[in-house]
Structures are given as structure tokens and as C-alpha cells.
Amino acid sequence: MFGYPVEHTLSPAMHNAAIAALGLHYVYIPFSVPPDQIGPAIRSLVALGIIGVNLTIPHKERVLPYLDQIAPEAQALGAVNTVHNVESRLIGYNTDDRGFTEPLRAAGFSPQGKRAVVLGAGGAARAVTHRLARDGAQITLVNRTPERAQALADEVNRSVGREMVDWLHFAERTRLTDVMKGAQLLVNTTSVGMSPNYQAIPPIPLDALHPGLFVYDLIYRPQETRLLAAARAVGAQTLNGIAMLVHQGAAAFEIWTGTRPPLDVMEQAVLAGLER
Ligand SMILES: NC(=O)c1ccc[n+]([C@@H]2O[C@H](COP(=O)([O-])OP(=O)(O)OC[C@H]3O[C@@H](n4cnc5c(N)ncnc54)[C@H](OP(=O)(O)O)[C@@H]3O)[C@@H](O)[C@H]2O)c1
Structure with a gap:
């Protein structure tokens, strides 16, 4: 390495x-x-x-x-x-996109026709968003720096030749709440919540988490982030980054x-x- x-x-x-x-x-x-x-x-x-x-x-x-x-x-x-x-x-x-998608498949989740929210627009978000779009999911990117989310959305839409990705800023709480409530998959690709800052949690409306949402956090240190704990508490299926x-x-x-x-x-x- x-x-x-x-x-x-x-x-x-x-x-x-x-x-x-x-x-x-x-x-x-x-x-x-x-x-x-x-x-x-x-x-x-x-x-x-x-x-x-x-x-x-x-x-x-x-x-x-x-x-x-x-x-x-x-x-x-x-x-x-x-x-x-x-x-x-x-x-x-x-192999990052295979790493991301195989645990999802093993957990019985198929992205085809699903609505997904991807938090972050960095390197990991790129692999995740390209993969999910190619697998037929409609994706909303949410990022702190809007320009990066917009650039990634444009790039993926161009690559798949269809409008599969739009984007929001974390501050657009009402729209983000609606999008999360209508989604079946939420992927955290930000480093927020990663050790040593394990008390941090991505700035999303936690009351929009629901039992029909599969919450996948790419972080593996700690094994259960605060985001995953909050998702588990509402009965959502969860997955950490170890399998990836x-x-x-x-x-x-x-x-x-x-x-x-x-x-x-x-x-x-x-x-x-x-x-x-
Ligand atoms: N399980 C695995 O195999 C695996 C593989 C790859 C990555 N990961 C994990 O995925 C995470 C991201 O990795 P990466 O390579 O994509 O990093 P990266 O390219 O640096 O991207 C980091 C992302 O996190 C966002 N972010 C960072 N601090 C933030 C904050 N305080 N508030 C809001 N957003 C914040 C950044 O937003 P801005 O655009 O606004 O800066 C960016 O979207 C890391 O935790 C890494 O360990 C896991």
C-alpha cells in the first residue's frame, strides 16, 4: 500500500x-x-x-x-x-465501488428504482454516487460545500446520460426532511462522526430517520457512529464501513x-x- x-x-x-x-x-x-x-x-x-x-x-x-x-x-x-x-x-x-455495493446486496438491498440520500461529495461519495446511479437509484447529494455537490451531480448525470442526481445543502432543512422521509437509503460518506470526533453527527434532521430507511455509514472507527445509533433507535436497518x-x-x-x-x-x- x-x-x-x-x-x-x-x-x-x-x-x-x-x-x-x-x-x-x-x-x-x-x-x-x-x-x-x-x-x-x-x-x-x-x-x-x-x-x-x-x-x-x-x-x-x-x-x-x-x-x-x-x-x-x-x-x-x-x-x-x-x-x-x-x-x-x-x-x-x-474496487471501492464493489466494496460499497457488495455488502448492500448481501444485506438484501437492491438500489434499482430506490431513492437514496448521499451525505458528502468527496472521494468516497464519488464512488458511491456513480455506483448507485448506474444501479438505477435516484440520488440526492447533501454537502457542506455546495459547489462540490453540484459538480459531482453534473459529473454523474453526464456519465449515466440521465438526470439521476440532484443536490441540497445541509441548511435546507425542510427540503432535506422531505427527501429523507421519501428515501429508502441514506449513505454517510462524510468523515463526520469518525474517531477521534466520534461525538459528532452529520447535520441532518434526525426526526426524518424512519424504519423504512437503510442507513449505511462508511465509517468503521467507531463501529457504531452516533448516526447509526440514532438510526437503530428508530428501527432502521444499519450497516457500518467494515464490510466495505x-x-x-x-x-x-x-x-x-x-x-x-x-x-x-x-x-x-x-x-x-x-x-x-
Ligand atoms: N469503509 C471504507 O472502506 C471506506 C472507504 C472510503 C472512505 N471511507 C470513509 O469515508 C469518509 C470520507 O472519506 P473521503 O475519502 O471521501 O474523504 P474526503 O474526500 O475528504 O471527503 C470528505 C467529505 O466529508 C465532508 N465533511 C468533512 N467534514 C465535515 C463537517 N465538519 N461537516 C460537514 N461535512 C464535512 C466534506 O465536505 P466538504 O466537501 O464541504 O469539504 C466531504 O464531502 C471517511 O470517514 C473515510 O474513513 C470508508
């Missing part, structure tokens, strides 16, 4: 546990790569014979010019989180090794890492 910083990542524990469980001869190592060094770092995969790498903040977009090929889903997102070295050709993928972390990692593992890793082993490694 190349990131900056990488000190708190759970990915090495998760991947090394899967490697050990399968008896494979690999090792997954985090490297702290400053932003201006991503070019030499990524080309070192070829020199060193490394089979692949995950990319995290701030490298997911910067890496694009250094790759030989980019898979369509990563092309659409303009962001790569997984690189595979295939006979010295570097191929970029994005495991599924995006599993998809990358499969790209590199051609082997489907044991998801339960990866999840146990993440849970153990979170307790530390």
Missing part, C-alpha cells in the same frame, strides 16, 4: 491474514509515499517485481498518468485504488492473486485491529 499517512491502516493485517490462511507466498506492506514521489514509487513495482499495490489518500488520482492501462470503472471515477503489475504493465482498477473495507480489499486480493480470499478471516483481522 502507498499512502501518506499509512500509519493507521488496517489493510496489512487484513491481507496478511488472508495470505496466511491460504498458505500463499506473499506479503502486504504499507509504504509512506509523499505526494511528489508517487511516480517513482509506482514505477518501482516493475523494477522490484511487486505484483500490486493499493493506493490511498492522496494518491488515487495522482497515479493515473503513470499507469499503462486503466479499467473502465476506474476510468469513470478518475481514481485508482488498486494497481496490478502484469508482466511489467501496470493496470489500474477501482473488507470487500474492496477482497476484490483487490483477487485481482492480484487470482484467488478469492476468505472474507471471514479478513473481517476478523479488521475487528482485531480495531480493538487495538
